[in-house]
Amino acid sequence: xxxxxxxxxxxxxxxxxxxxxxxxxxxxxxxxxxxxxxxxxxxxxxxxxxxxxxxxxxxxxxxxxxxxxxxxxxxxxxxxxxxxxxxxxxxxxxxxxxxxxxxxxxxxxxxxxxxxxxxxxxxxxxxxxxxxxxxxxxxxxxxxxxxxxxxxxxxxxxxxxxxxxxxxxxxxxxxxxxxxxxxxxxxxxxxxxxxxxxxxxxxxxxxxxxxxxxxxxxxxxxxxxxxxxxxxxxxxxxxxxxxxxxxxxxxxxxxxxxxxxxxxxxxxxxxxxxxxxxxxxxxxxxxxxxxxxxxxxxxxxxxxxxxxxxxxxxxxxxxxxxxxxxxxxxxxxxxxxxxxxxxxxxxxxxxxxxxxxxxxxxxxxxxxxxxx
Numbered sequence: 473x474x475x476x477x478x479x480x481x482x483x484x485x486x487x488x489x490x491x492x493x494x495x496x497x498x499x500x501x502x503x504x505x506x507x508x509x510x511x512x513x514x515x516x517x518x519x520x521x522x523x524x525x526x527x528x529x530x531x532x533x534x535x536x537x538x539x540x541x542x543x544x545x546x547x548x549x550x551x552x553x554x555x556x557x558x559x560x561x562x563x564x565x566x567x568x569x570x571x572x573x574x575x576x577x578x579x580x581x582x583x584x585x586x587x588x589x590x591x592x593x594x595x596x597x598x599x600x601x602x603x604x605x606x607x608x609x610x611x612x613x614x615x616x617x618x619x620x621x622x623x624x625x626x627x628x629x630x631x632x633x634x635x636x637x638x639x640x641x642x643x644x645x646x647x648x649x650x651x652x653x654x655x656x657x658x659x660x661x662x663x664x665x666x667x668x669x670x671x672x673x674x675x676x677x678x679x680x681x682x683x684x685x686x687x688x689x690x691x692x693x694x695x696x697x698x699x700x701x702x703x704x705x706x707x708x709x710x711x712x713x714x715x716x717x718x719x720x721x722x723x724x725x726x727x728x729x730x731x732x733x734x735x736x737x738x739x740x741x742x743x744x745x746x747x748x749x750x751x752x753x754x755x756x757x758x759x760x761x762x763x764x765x766x767x768x769x770x771x772x773x774x775x776x777x778x779x780x781x782x783x784x785x786x787x788x789x790x791x792x793x794x795x796x797x798x799x800x801x802x803x804x805x806x807x808x809x810x811x812x813x814x815x816x817x818x819x820x821x822x823x824x825x826x827x828x829x830x831x832x833x834x835x836x837x838x839x840x841x842x843x844x
Contacts, residue, residue: 478503480594481572484560484587490574491515494562494594497538497570499524500654502598510575512555522657528554537561538568543584548577560584564595569602605655605664608635612665612674615713627710636661636674641681641705642716643732644724645671645688649697653688664688670721674713681705685732698729705734719745726831740827749833760809761825770808771826773801778823782813 477494485492485505493515494502501522504515518524524532537544537559548556555577562570572591574581614626630636646669653664653671662684663674673688675681685701692699702723707716719735722744727733735742743752764771777787777798788798802813811818 477594477597478505480590480597481505484572484574484590487587487590488574488576488581488584490558490576490581493518493573495524495571495573496598496654497568498654499529499532499571500657502570510555510577512575513553514555514557515573515575532559532571535559537571541566542588545576545579558584560587560591562591562595562598564592564599567595567599569595569598601655601660608633608663609652609665612663612672612713613667615674615710616665616667616672616717617714623711623714627713630710636663636676637678638710639677639706639708640710640713640716641675641677641703642707642713642720643673643675643681643685643688643704644702644717644720645673645685645692646700646702646724647671647692647695647697649692649695651695653691657691658684658688667717670724672717672720677706682732689730689732693730700724700727700729701732702727703732703734740824741831743828744831752828753832756821756824756828758809758811758821758825760811761822763808764805764822765826765829767808770801770805773798774805774822775826777802777813778819778826782819 481492481494481503482505485507489507491505491507491510493504495518496502499518501518504519514524514528517528531549532546535544535546540559540561541563542561544559544561546557546559548554555575556579558574558576558581560572560574561568562572572587572594574584608630611626611630614622615630617623617626650666650669650671652666655664658664658673659679661676661679665672671688671692673684675684681703685703689699689701702720702725704716704720704723707713719742722742723733723735723738725744726738726741747755764774773787773791776790777784780786780790784795784798788795791798806813809822811822813819813822
């Protein structure tokens with residue numbers, strides 16, 4: 473049986489007698505193998521953080537490794553604690569897919585030729601996996617299509633390929649940075665795509681979905697961009713991934729930066745899946761609630777009071793105001809909204825309007841307000 477990437481790195485370390493690290497072309501860790509106890513901060517960071525720093529990448533690339541067809545020696549920089557190393561480009565069909573690094577500060581490796589077939593094999597595997605991931609990513613995108621026939625065909629093709637294996641979870645991660653996630657840093661069974669500017673993950677239950685989502689969110693946060701994540705599970709079949717995605721999108725839409733929200737925790741916010749923003753604004757808002765929303769302090773008071781089931785003492789404590797101040801605000805809220813807070817239907821109307829308002833498109837709300 474042909475060796476996998478981890479085995480290739482171990483073979484290279486044994487063959488050349490040096491610690492070895494395999495990274496993809498973006499300097500994300502793919503595999504590593506120890507040989508003795510030699511280590512430096514670059515290798516340690518790569519292993520611990522699964523990627524090299526931007527400063528390290530810039531320095532190493534300055535030696536022309538991205539275009540090199542053969543070994544490149546990188547001298548030590550003892551001011552940074554970096555030992556000397558040998559870089560073997562991992563290529564296939566004249567395309568660089570990664571780098572095999574060997575710590576060799578004493579330049580004991582005088583002939584790296586015996587390891588080059590291993591690099592060629594690694595290049596083939598990485599090229600094949602990159603192609604497979606891209607193909608599967610396109611099929612995942614088709615699963616999210618608005619056209620049922622496209623979704624059905626994608627589900628059939630993925631089922632024939634045997635990936636992923638249901639039941640499935642779907643996660644949506646919203647970030648200003650829409651560059652695709654690095655697939656080497658996620659389990660092989662996880663499929664990813666970027667669809668409608670969202671990062672979408674389809675995760676088998678066997679892959680610990682919540683752990684995968686946390687990992688993906690951290691990868692995006694490393695790009696110094698806020699991430700809002702939503703999660704839905706389970707999708708019993710590939711055909712149900714489309715609905716799972718729509719629900720995960722709603723969850724991501726309501727999540728705070730750095731938070732992952734589960735569809736099951738949304739409560740009445742699930743209405744965001746049931747109708748468009750303009751329709752929801754038209755059906756949940758009245759001229760009175762429209763007026764109230766123009767007074768942020770009073771709107772916050774009303775939302776807090778209703779969230780706490782009308783408990784005056786807890787509302788006053790939460791808002792850090794005197795109870796008499798709260799009573800005054802509640803009367804003012806009733807005046808502005810023409811709603812009575814002791815009436816159950818009025819309370820429901822107000823609570824719905826205030827709960828949904830932060831998550832509705834502003835243009836849709838203005839349109840609804842004009843019609844009301």
